[in-house]
Amino acid sequence: MRYLKLYLNFVKNCFRRETIYRFNFFVNMFTVVMGYASHILFYYFVYDTGIEQISGWDRYQIYCLLATVWIVDSIFGGVFFFNLIKIPSKVKNYELDGLLTKPVNSVFMLSLRQFNFGLFSGTFFGAAFLIYSLWRGNIRVSAFGILCYLILVMCAVILLFSILFIMVTFSLRFVRIQGLIGMYWTFMDIGKNPHSIYPMALKYGLVFIIPAIVVYNFPVQVLVGNHYLRYLNSVSTLILAIAITAVFLTGSVFYFRKSLRYYYD
Amino acid sequence: MRIQKAAFKLKLSEFTIYRSNVFLNFFFGCVPLLVQIFLWKAIYGNGLERIGGYSYKQMITYYVLTFLCSEILDARDNTVKMSEMIQDGQIHNYLLKPIGFLSLNYKLYQAEKMIYLLNVGIPFLVFCLAIHKFIYWKAYNLLFFVISFCLAFVLKYMIGCILGLITTWVEEITGLLDLLNNVEKFLSGSLIPLTLLPSGLNMALSFFPFKYTLFVPVDIYMGNMKSQDMGISIGIQAVWCIVLGLVLIILKNEAFKKYSGYGS
Numbered sequence: 001m002r003y004l005k006l007y008l009n010f011v012k013n014c015f016r017r018e019t020i021y022r023f024n025f026f027v028n029m030f031t032v033v034m035g036y037a038s039h040i041l042f043y044y045f046v047y048d049t050g051i052e053q054i055s056g057w058d059r060y061q062i063y064c065l066l067a068t069v070w071i072v073d074s075i076f077g078g079v080f081f082f083n084l085i086k087i088p089s090k091v092k093n094y095e096l097d098g099l100l101t102k103p104v105n106s107v108f109m110l111s112l113r114q115f116n117f118g119l120f121s122g123t124f125f126g127a128a129f130l131i132y133s134l135w136r137g138n139i140r141v142s143a144f145g146i147l148c149y150l151i152l153v154m155c156a157v158i159l160l161f162s163i164l165f166i167m168v169t170f171s172l173r174f175v176r177i178q179g180l181i182g183m184y185w186t187f188m189d190i191g192k193n194p195h196s197i198y199p200m201a202l203k204y205g206l207v208f209i210i211p212a213i214v215v216y217n218f219p220v221q222v223l224v225g226n227h228y229l230r231y232l233n234s235v236s237t238l239i240l241a242i243a244i245t246a247v248f249l250t251g252s253v254f255y256f257r258k259s260l261r262y263y264y265d
Numbered sequence: 266m267r268i269q270k271a272a273f274k275l276k277l278s279e280f281t282i283y284r285s286n287v288f289l290n291f292f293f294g295c296v297p298l299l300v301q302i303f304l305w306k307a308i309y310g311n312g313l314e315r316i317g318g319y320s321y322k323q324m325i326t327y328y329v330l331t332f333l334c335s336e337i338l339d340a341r342d343n344t345v346k347m348s349e350m351i352q353d354g355q356i357h358n359y360l361l362k363p364i365g366f367l368s369l370n371y372k373l374y375q376a377e378k379m380i381y382l383l384n385v386g387i388p389f390l391v392f393c394l395a396i397h398k399f400i401y402w403k404a405y406n407l408l409f410f411v412i413s414f415c416l417a418f419v420l421k422y423m424i425g426c427i428l429g430l431i432t433t434w435v436e437e438i439t440g441l442l443d444l445l446n447n448v449e450k451f452l453s454g455s456l457i458p459l460t461l462l463p464s465g466l467n468m469a470l471s472f473f474p475f476k477y478t479l480f481v482p483v484d485i486y487m488g489n490m491k492s493q494d495m496g497i498s499i500g501i502q503a504v505w506c507i508v509l510g511l512v513l514i515i516l517k518n519e520a521f522k523k524y525s526g527y528g529s
Contacts, residue, residue, distance in 0.1 A: 031444040034448060
């Protein structure tokens, strides 16, 4: 309860700041919308050349994938991204020392202090585009499917958090890690395409080693039924995603605690 | 020439410090190209021989070339640096020098890009050889490609400078830069070859300078343009260079009149 109150205060403070720089808020929002719109236009024009399917995905199934990418990135971007990305500079400027002395969980303080409304607003655009794609593509989804989708989106956000958290934790030892963060984006972007375009060995790697397919493809699979392995159904996809998320989250927090000991020394 | 040499030396020493970062960025930039190979293989798997006038090999080559060209032509760092110099008053140091601000800035920019090209040239060739099965090696109009690329280089530099100088009036331009970056990706053909767009839209894009900063040089390399169209496109690039050059000079004069250097 204490943490919830604290978090609400963080969000309130961020909202006040956003209202001061309103122009910046709208520019940010418009920029993000333009970025996703250009990806949608890419597939729009590709399908306009007369192609029916890309590796078993029709136009509206791909749109569902793009909408999911938009939703996952917006939630992660709004809630976690700007907090995690600032950790290396906090280490460099010794701001981390001050944060560690506070009587609050250090992972909580480091990962939830900032809330970016501009990026988070993309969730609503993504959701609207997802509903449009399901409707136009005549894709019927059960209540259970929606529940699975929401859980998988949550897993995706936690996975993105865990992976970036591991990357930025490296800064406790090496300080300069821009190259690693670049690597993070590059590998995550691989998952933003339909999984069926990749060879099977690569697909396994993108599920169990760098789970980019789990992040972006798994949620949409329970909606459109285009599973990455034929013998997987919604329930097994869900269990697999939860297991992978649990491993990465536990690993990231464990690695952070271990690196903190190194930092104290 | 002496100034150009000094700029080259300065940028070379800067490059040696950040060398690992430059190489890492380049190598990770190659990963999306591999993704494009898989994606377009799946798209062409539908039995189509040509899409937007491109064969599969030409399409992959298109993305490989746009990647290299956009890396070399990327003027964002220069724009941000110029904007920061105006914000914190560092531009004073340049205004006191016995050489024009833009002239010195262009020489430094040119040197930086030359060093980048010299360093990533070999890794890029190795990468192309590694994926040689997917590369369209026929350069029909290499000379015209080089001319068009040089004009695109100047165009991109001038667009970046204009944005950088706008800082004198609006103070913060990073949001504007990100916005332009997203719009430009689409309008310049970095995301998708412009021949895939409906002809009306493609025609409309001809009235903006972005198409001439990337799509035109790459399309010339592919040999997709007739010699007459090639001449017209290069001519339009030259006209854009003159127009933006004039805008840049006027803007620079106005900006330096308004600039007061508070806080420097």
